[in-house]
Amino acid sequence: MAGGSDAVETTLSCVQCGKPAHLQCPKCMELKLSREGAAFCTQDCFKASWTSHKSVHLKAKLSSLGTGTPGENINLINEGWLYCLKKGQARAPKLPHFDWTGTLRPYPISSKRTVPAFIDQPDWAVDGIPKIEPKSDWQHVVEIKTPDQIEKMRETCRIARDVLDAAARAIRPGVTTDEIDRVVHEATIAAGGYPSPLNYHFFPKSCCTSVNEVICHGIPDARKLEDGDIVNVDVTVYFKGVHGDLNETFFVGNVDESSKQLVQCTYECLEKAISIVKPGVRFRELGEVINRQALMSGFSVVRSYCGHGIGELFHCAPNIPHYARNKAVGVMKAGQTFTIEPMINTGVWRDRMWPDGWTAVTADGKRSAQFEHTLLVTETGVEVLTARLPSSPDVFPWLKA
Missing domain, CATH: 3.90.230.10 (Creatinase/methionine aminopeptidase superfamily)
Structure with a gap:
């Protein structure tokens, strides 16, 4: 949650409503992102903007990829992004060896996304096995x-x-x-x-x-x-x-x-x-x-x-x-x-x-x-x-x- 910070200039505008901003997203500060686009006037505005704002963090994490090869993505590996193996049942930190047919290569994947309990789910949702x-x-x-x-x-x-x-x-x-x-x-x-x-x-x-x-x-x-x-x-x-x-x-x-x-x-x-x-x-x-x-x-x-x-x-x-x-x-x-x-x-x-x-x-x-x-x-x-x-x-x- 956003905390008070004297380091954020009062001239910045709130991402959500445009009013003068006095708070800054702590994750953006940790990632050393621009203060513009990370400032909020109140906790309520921060919460209201979170769904769209959090994508900024993901993009920043992935920016280290550049044009490098998947094997060089050490930061992603350290954060839990791994290569997929065995039809999804295994993960590995290194690019697997394969006689690739074209120029494309697999990259690390993020962890499994969650589904709220109130959503009706098929019978494979928990254990991966259709019954x-x-x-x-x-x-x-x-x-x-x-x-x-x-x-x-x-x-x-x-x-x-x-x-x-x-x-x-x-x-x-x-x-x-x-x-x-x-x-x-x-x-x-x-x-x-x-x-x-x-x-x-x-x-x-x-x-x-x-x-x-x-x-x-x-x-x-x-x-x-x-x-x-x-x-x-x-x-x-x-x-x-x-x-x-x-x-x-x-x-x-x-x-x-x-x-x-x-x-x-x-x-x-x-x-x-x-x-x-x-x-x-x-x-x-x-x-x-x-x-x-x-x-x-x-x-x-x-x-x-x-x-x-x-x-x-x-x-x-x-x-x-x-x-x-x-x-x-x-x-x-x-x-x-x-x-x-x-x-x-x-x-x-x-x-x-x-x-x-x-x-x-x-x-x-x-x-x-x-x-x-x-x-x-x-x-x-x-x-x-x-x-x-x-x-x-x-x-x-x-x-x-």
Whole structure:
């Protein structure tokens, strides 16, 4: 809490209300930060500003990163930031040895974020092990949702959309993916939801952030986004007993033309697939549409990961492969909910797994992009439950045309 300090000039203005300030944030003093932006007139103003102000401390701690390698981040290691190993079940102070496929490297990750006790939590929240999901009949049969379940799905998916939009507004050069995770975590909690990825099979963070050659399941860490990067943010929210899942790939600053084409093509692959969703369509046809669209632009389609059924379970039937000549079983029926989430690569479709056990990267180190929506099959077609809103950030140039 802020304490009195004669060292703070009375000419400084309160960060919260603008009145003459006589108190200074003690943490800012400890970090030797500028007095401007750290002064407050009263304890009440300090408390009211804390949620946004504390991010200044994190940025200051991470500023020591600069352009150095993860192995040089001694300050972060001393403060409990460690490299992730064994699918999130272990941590290490040193960068693990690996035959990296591209230029990206993992950075240390912060400690697990907390969730208030009043938030309804899935059964893996405490010990990292899903219990209902693996044994459910819905792993083999595609569930037809009830009207009540569908309404809960709509509400949850709307929250997930708002959370992803909040993350999109935070993306810019110099921001760490850990900071994006913080935004996602706090926005989810503020809406009364639980960030579904958190501790799911021991995943250590509240969202996935997949940068450049990362295909999916990138772990938010201390690396700062750089001008020219692309980053996918994958958000899932658990609310009122159901999950809502979506992701988008964003540009960081000035991105090269090849990356722009990749991201736009991936968006179009998803849109083309959604356009054929209706009762009677075979699930396997989605991969044919996506594969055709990707090949037309000279890109490849990832085969190791697929879309999935979703609802009271995070992942269940049906599986939705995104590549051609797949063997997906089943026909779409009204009341089914599932995701389509094509992962499109600039180079080869094959992938490698980082030592953390989660981060899937392209085998050739070239870039990958992804987009995802949660969908409801209706009597006449499809409802995109995670659709973009008029308030969603205007970040995709092709949507302006």
